[in-house]
Amino acid sequence: GENVEQHPSTLSVQEGDSAVIKCTYSDSASNYFPWYKQELGKGPQLIIDIRSNVGEKKDQRIAVTLNKTAKHFSLHITETQPEDSAVYFCAASTPSGNNRLAFGKGNQVVVIP
Amino acid sequence: DVKVTQSSRYLVKRTGEKVFLECVQDMDHENMFWYRQDPGLGLRLIYFSYDVKMKEKGDIPEGYSVSREKKERFSLILESASTNQTSMYLCASSAPVVTTNEKLFFGSGTQLSVL
Numbered sequence: 547g548e549n550v551e552q553h554p555s556t557l558s559v560q561e562g563d564s565a566v567i568k569c570t571y572s573d574s575a576s577n578y579f580p581w582y583k584q585e586l587g588k589g590p591q592l593i594i595d596i597r598s599n600v601g602e603k604k605d606q607r608i609a610v611t612l613n614k615t616a617k618h619f620s621l622h623i624t625e626t627q628p629e630d631s632a633v634y635f636c637a638a639s640t641p642s643g644n645n646r647l648a649f650g651k652g653n654q655v656v657v658i659p
Numbered sequence: 660d661v662k663v664t665q666s667s668r669y670l671v672k673r674t675g676e677k678v679f680l681e682c683v684q685d686m687d688h689e690n691m692f693w694y695r696q697d698p699g700l701g702l703r704l705i706y707f708s709y710d711v712k713m714k715e716k717g718d719i720p721e722g723y724s725v726s727r728e729k730k731e732r733f734s735l736i737l738e739s740a741s742t743n744q745t746s747m748y749l750c751a752s753s754a755p756v757v758t759t760n761e762k763l764f765f766g767s768g769t770q771l772s773v774l
Contacts, residue, residue, distance in 0.1 A: 547718075555699075578761055589663070589749055589765030590702070635702060639761060647763070651701035 548573045548640045552650035560658050565623040567653045569636035572617070578639035579612060579619045580647070585632045594621070626657045662686075665750050665766040672773050678737040680769050682750030689755045691733035692763065693717075693725065696747040705748075708733055709755075740773045747771075 549572040559565045571579075577598040582590035596603045596610045596619065603610050607626075612619040623630055633654050637647040666681035684691065692707040694717075704717030706725040714725050722744060726734040733752075737744055747770050751763040 580761070580763075582763075582765075587767065589751075589767050590763075591765065592762050595762070646704070646707070647761070649702040651699060 548576055548638050548648035550636060550638050550648045550650040552636055552653050554653065555651070556654045556656070558656045558658060559626050561626055561628060563626055565621075565626050565630070565655055565657075567621045567634055567636070567655070568618055569620070569638075569650050570616075570618045571638040571648075573638070573640065574614070574617060576638040576640065579610070580637050581608075581610060581621050582635040582637065582649075583632045584635065584652075590633075590635055623655075626655075628657050628659055631655060631657045663750055663752055663764050663766040665748075665769050667769050668767065670769055670771045672737075672740050672771065674741060674773055676737075676740050676773075678740045678771065678773075680735040680737075680748055680750075680771070682733045682735070682766055683731050684733075684750075684752040684764070685731065686752065686754075686764070687730065688752040688764075689730070690753045691727065692751040692753075693723075693733065693735045694749045694751065695719070696749055696768070702749065705735065740771075742773050745771060745773045 552569050580595035583593045584590040607624045609622045633652045635652045636650045640646050663684045693705040694702045708714045708727040724736045747768050749768045750766040753763050
């Protein structure tokens with residue numbers, strides 16, 4: 547099945563700087579790549595996603611890029627703010643479909659004021 | 660807004676007890692999922708369901724069962740709880756894949772401790 551790996555496991559950034567989290571996936575047939583943010587005491591929430599027919603997608607301060615050849619995709623957060631501190635999960639949908647996502651292990655992002 | 664409600668935020672049970680974790684969603688979603696979240700292991704799929712009375716095993720179904728008698732409710736059952744089932748349990752729902760909407764809506768989680 548699909549294997550998704552995230553790096554780094556923990557990332558600390560100064561407020562205002564950019565943060566980048568990278569994920570790699572194993573199945574070249576995967577076609578949907580969402581990112582979820584989990585704040586303390588809450589369930590994960592979708593913040594941005596990208597499909598395999600698109601190379602980049604942006605929504606305000608967050609963006610996701612996809613490199614299908616290298617089988618990796620990255621989350622970019624610009625002008626980080628304290629409220630960006632959270633655990634971020636990347637995922638890839640398996641070719642069997644039916645909304646079955648393979649999640650990475652998560653990244654703890656800490657924004658230092 | 661979609662709401663996925665898990666019945667308990669914290670639960671403490673004893674080894675060998677039968678445990679029920681309940682989840683209810685209010686958006687008429689066909690798909691429902693149970694994940695467990697452990698530090699360093701991310702989110703692992705236990706069971707999922709595409710329709711009432713239907714269930715499919717996820718990646719780690721051993722020691723668990725599920726029940727989906729009504730569309731809005733998906734229950735996770737630990738037949739005989741063990742200490743290695745101490746974990747955060749997350750329920751999620753989503754609309755059918757045919758709508759190309761694969762967005763998962765998660766509940767806030769149930770932190771289960773088995774003593």
